[in-house]
Amino acid sequence: MEIIYLTFILVLSIFLGFELISKVPATLHTPLMSGANAISGITLVGAVLAAGADMGGFAELLAGLAVITASVNVVGGYMVTNRMLSMFKKKDTTGAAK
Amino acid sequence: MSIDMFINLSYIVAAILFIFGLKQLGSPDTARQGNLLSAVGMAIAVFVTLFSTGILSYGTIIICVLIGGGIGAYAAQKVEMTAMPEMVAVFNGTGGMASLLVGWVALFGGSVDSFTAFTVVLSIIIGGVTFTGSLIAYAKLSEKMDGKPIVFDAQRAVNAAIIGAIVLLGYFFVQDPSASSSTLWLLIILAFVFGVMAVIPIGGADMPVVISLLNSYSGLAACAAGFAIDNNLLIVAGSLVGSAGIILTNIMCKAMNRSLANVLFSGFGAVKHSTKTTEGEVKPIVVEDAYLILEAASNVMFVPGYGMAVAQAQHAVRELTECLEENGAEVSFAIHPVAGRMPGHMNVLLAEANVPYDQLIEMDEANAKMDFVDVAIVIGANDVVNPAANEDDTSPIYGMPVIEVPRARTVFVLKRGMAAGFSGVDNPLFFGENTRMLFGDAKASITGLVAEFKG
The missing domain is CATH 3.40.50.1220 (TPP-binding domain)
Known part of the structure; x- marks a missing residue:
């Protein structure tokens, strides 16, 4: 039953993803991609669970590496997206574009 | 309320924030706020996970988050906007690697059933391909490697053999899953090799397609890891990213009037040359x-x-x-x-x-x-x-x-x-x-x- 339930979530999320993204204007494709990329760092949750389980030895090494790589993905992804988006400005509303 | 219930409810909140975040990323006026929402969702998800009963010590977690977060923050601040594609490629790669490792570690928790073993194999393959594929994309984009497509005669045969070997080894592994199995090592190596083989025949001009596709893979890898460790937040977030990447890939392919298969396998420019030579006079201006x-x-x-x-x-x-x-x-x-x-x-x-x-x-x-x-x-x-x-x-x-x-x-x-x-x-x-x-x-x-x- 667990498998069916997880697959159910998978299928619905895929459709939701298609709906959410299909209308994004080309201007935002790069931030969208790096923002989505940051979300894919959600695997950090799995890495944290593994790294905290005190398995010791090789397993702990792998888990630690997983936490490091996932953190690079999450922190870097969100920060770089934010940096890009902060540059997008509308035409002369406040004169800030000058 | 049990702690598990609390964690799962928080995961739902995180998923909602991801969804709203992605939605708001779709309009220039709200995009920045959308990214922040999604970051808050991520923070909530990671934070509540720390209270999970399975977590016995925090030392490794804290040290590793600080190292990884520091590297990510430094890179995000330093990168030039012209180098953004390389940066995104590297972040994709680290995400893929993380999913590979999470899948792998799932085997150490005791005996696993064959469905879990299957999802572990998937996260290792997709994660591994994403990792090395992204590194090659990075090398090509940053011109550390020649952007020209690398094609050789037996390429398709070699690739088919690698895929065949992956399927076969994957099958054997699922029959007898164990963390110390040598089949597993072979699978990881083959996934790495395949990631390299998949990206080298693609020319520099086609990189927008490859980046989008690798983006999609990194989401799917997280999704597979979610199956491996029974975590529905990983599945939801991973598949959102997976479908987003596929849509962008499709937009890029349409913009070049080529099918995805053509981009992935043709070796752009290496196959066809125009038979016409352009003649005429160039008119310079000062x-x-x-x-x-x-x-x-x-x-x-x-x-x-x-x-x-x-x-x-x-x-x-x-x-x-x-x-x-x-x-x-x-x-x-x-x-x-x-x-x-x-x-x-x-x-x-x-x-x-x-x-x-x-x-x-x-x-x-x-x-x-x-x-x-x-x-x-x-x-x-x-x-x-x-x-x-x-x-x-x-x-x-x-x-x-x-x-x-x-x-x-x-x-x-x-x-x-x-x-x-x-x-x-x-x-x-x-x-x-x-x-x-x-x-x-x-x-x-x-x-x-x-x-x-x-x-």
Whole structure:
């Protein structure tokens, strides 16, 4: 039953993803991609669970590496997206574009 | 309320924040807030996970988060906007690697059933391919490696053999899953090799497609890892990213009028060469004369390409825009979907130079108003304005939609010299009746024009 339930979530999320993204204007494709990329760092949750389980030895090494790589993905992804988006400005509303 | 219940409810909140975040990323006005929402969702998800009963110690977690977060933050602050595609490729790669490791570690928790073993294999394969594929994409984009497609005779046979071996080994592993199995090591190595093999035949000009696709893979890898450790937040977030990447991939392929299979397997430019050679006279123009034409123009359209970023001309271009507007001209920027090295790359580069985003228009809109354009200024773009794509059915880029600049009254092409573009295709635009070539460094030429306006 667990498998069916997880697959159910998978299928619905895929459709939701298609709906959410299909209308994004080309201007935002790069931030969208790096923002989505940051979300894919959600695997950090799995890495944290593994790294905290005190398995010791090789397993702990792998888990630690997983936490490091996932953190690079999450922190870097969100920060770089934010940096890009902060540059997008509308035409002369406040004169800030000058 | 049990702690598990609390964690799962928080995961639902995180998922909602991801969904709203992605939705708000779809409009320039709300995009920044959307990204913050999604970051908050991530923070909540990671934070509540720390309270999970399975977590016995925090030492490893804290040290590793600090190391990884520090590296990520440093890279995000340092990276130049021109290098954004490489950066995204690297982040994709680390995400893929993390999913591979999470899948792998799931085997150490005791005996696993065959379904879990299957999902572990999937996360290892997808994660591994994403990791090495992204590294090759990074090397090609940052020009640490030649951007030309690498193709050899037995390529397809070799790839088919690798896929066959992966399927076979995967099958054996699922029959007898164990963390110390040598089959597992072989699978990991083969996934790495396949990631390399999948990206080397793809040429530099096709990188926007590859980046989008790898983005999708990194989501799918997280999704597979979610199955492996029974975590529905990983599945939801991973599949959202997976489908987003697929949509972008599709948009990029359409923009080049090629199928995904064609991009992935053909080795662009290595297969087909135009049989026609372009002949005609190139008409150069000097800055002073270009200024006179621009001064009289009431509608100017810039068509920027990656070359503009290479020449670091975007700030000078923005200055020229201001001069033109003060002179009463209407100015727009026509952005081809595959201009730059990743989807939307030009938009980011122009945003960095303070060009307001409502001045940027997409290809279809640009072509619709082309007949009213007095001067189209092509800066560092080549293939995306190549009329051969419409006219010459032997051209390798035949059928690709392009920005039809020859329909403008006058076309200025800023170019260093007469060389073919990134994809190595001749461009008849340079010999066009109404084309004037402004030779030299793009930044110097534009700065010269600005000086004429101001002087």
